[in-house]
Amino acid sequence: MSSVTDLDREHVWHPYAPVPARGPAHVVSRAEGVRLTLADGRELVDGMSSWWAAIHGYNHPRLNQALRDQVEDMAHVMFGGLTHEPAVRLAHTLATMTGLPKVFFADSGSVAVEVAIKMAFQFTGRSRLLTVRGGYHGDTFGAMAVCDPVNGMHHLFSGALPEHVFADRPPAGFDEDYAARLEALVAAHAHELAAIIVEPVVQGAGGMHFYHPAYLRRLRELADEHNVLLIADEIATGFGRTGELFGCDHAGVRPDIMCLGKALTGGYLSLAATLCTERVAAGIGVLMHGPTFMANPLATAVAGASLELLRERPWREEVGRIEAGLVAGLAEAAEAPGVRDVRVLGAIGVIETHDPVDVLKIQDIVMEHGVWLRPFNRLIYTMPPYSIGDDLQRVTTAMTAAARALGPA
Ligand code: PMP
Numbered sequence: 001m002s003s004v005t006d007l008d009r010e011h012v013w014h015p016y017a018p019v020p021a022r023g024p025a026h027v028v029s030r031a032e033g034v035r036l037t038l039a040d041g042r043e044l045v046d047g048m049s050s051w052w053a054a055i056h057g058y059n060h061p062r063l064n065q066a067l068r069d070q071v072e073d074m075a076h077v078m079f080g081g082l083t084h085e086p087a088v089r090l091a092h093t094l095a096t097m098t099g100l101p102k103v104f105f106a107d108s109g110s111v112a113v114e115v116a117i118k119m120a121f122q123f124t125g126r127s128r129l130l131t132v133r134g135g136y137h138g139d140t141f142g143a144m145a146v147c148d149p150v151n152g153m154h155h156l157f158s159g160a161l162p163e164h165v166f167a168d169r170p171p172a173g174f175d176e177d178y179a180a181r182l183e184a185l186v187a188a189h190a191h192e193l194a195a196i197i198v199e200p201v202v203q204g205a206g207g208m209h210f211y212h213p214a215y216l217r218r219l220r221e222l223a224d225e226h227n228v229l230l231i232a233d234e235i236a237t238g239f240g241r242t243g244e245l246f247g248c249d250h251a252g253v254r255p256d257i258m259c260l261g262k263a264l265t266g267g268y269l270s271l272a273a274t275l276c277t278e279r280v281a282a283g284i285g286v287l288m289h290g291p292t293f294m295a296n297p298l299a300t301a302v303a304g305a306s307l308e309l310l311r312e313r314p315w316r317e318e319v320g321r322i323e324a325g326l327v328a329g330l331a332e333a334a335e336a337p338g339v340r341d342v343r344v345l346g347a348i349g350v351i352e353t354h355d356p357v358d359v360l361k362i363q364d365i366v367m368e369h370g371v372w373l374r375p376f377n378r379l380i381y382t383m384p385p386y387s388i389g390d391d392l393q394r395v396t397t398a399m400t401a402a403a404r405a406l407g408p409a
Helices: 004-011 061-073 085-098 109-124 176-192 213-225 278-284 297-312 315-330 359-368 389-404
Strands: 028-032 035-038 043-046 102-106 128-132 165-167 193-198 229-233 257-260 272-276 339-345 348-353 379-382
Touching (some): 061 297, 085 102, 085 257, 085 272, 102 109, 102 278, 109 193, 109 229, 109 257, 109 278, 165 176, 176 193, 193 213, 213 229, 272 278, 315 339, 315 348, 315 389, 348 389, 359 389, 379 389
Parallel strands (some): 193 229
Antiparallel strands (some): 028 035, 035 043, 257 272, 339 348, 348 379
16 A cells, blocks of 8 residues: 555645655644654654644644534534524624624635735725735735735736735834835825735745834824725734734734634634724625635634633733743854844744755754754744743754754855
């Protein structure tokens, strides 16, 4: 019988990879707490939370139970003309948490962004967006069009992507000149803009850059002044990751439309949501979207349980401890010659290198230290489960060892 590894190489696409993939895909046989167990018996501390999602760790008894309870009632029913308690209760919880009362359930982050864009287009009757360089909003066409035009690989799909308006990437510190350029750009395009779309405070997969919250406040003001909507893509930043419940909270800003995903189900199932204000919902009327698995009962039930867990756990303290641990644990990495910058915000730790890293080599090093990371391009980064505790040190030690093994700049 062929092994899982052989069949994987024969048949299966992995993210941003050819088939077969260039490197090995490690077979995971179990995930428990903050640890992944590989089929060969190795145990790895997970520094990635399965791409921002598994904030409570894996195999959590409360989340497992929520799924078991729900599956006994129903795994799925269509959402057209029918409704159910887990979805309705979750919508109520999300509306209370965000101050945005109207909730559209989508099945992935990218689709939530598509829905946000549709909302803005339908509401304003306009169809251009303004965003900043260095962003990432998903892999579907509408979302791709607002990803960074260089590292978002627009060149592969040029001709198929709408051309939106791009401001420069917001600097880490506040720069009045940048803000003035941003204002001028919004003013110049206001007549054709439906919305401004950004990831609040942290730009994730577009380069793991952090920017000053004052820019977000400025964007809110500009959107109001020019009668344009503000869309906050909180898919990565939502649910405490940056040290505040939402990225927008750093700036005290409420967007007109917000996208949530990833940690929404504690990393159990694919579910996302697009929320908007009363005004936007009323202005849209009929929203032209309705996926088959909209508001899936299993996903909404586990999301409800995950948000309950989040409310109960001292996430602010946990994220604060992780932040302090990352600052201390990565300080030495900043001295390595191949390292350009080390930055930390909340439970996010980033080593930016001068040159693109050899991903397989870095993975070998961190796996020797018993850690799972997925570096890309010039980034070795972590966003661990909030429950990581003392295992964080293992992650920072592994990252530091990886930084030391980089060549000189
Ligand atoms: N927006 C942001 C900010 C993201 O980080 C991601 C996922 N990396 C997405 C959208 C897309 O989400 P999904 O992968 O669930 O489609």
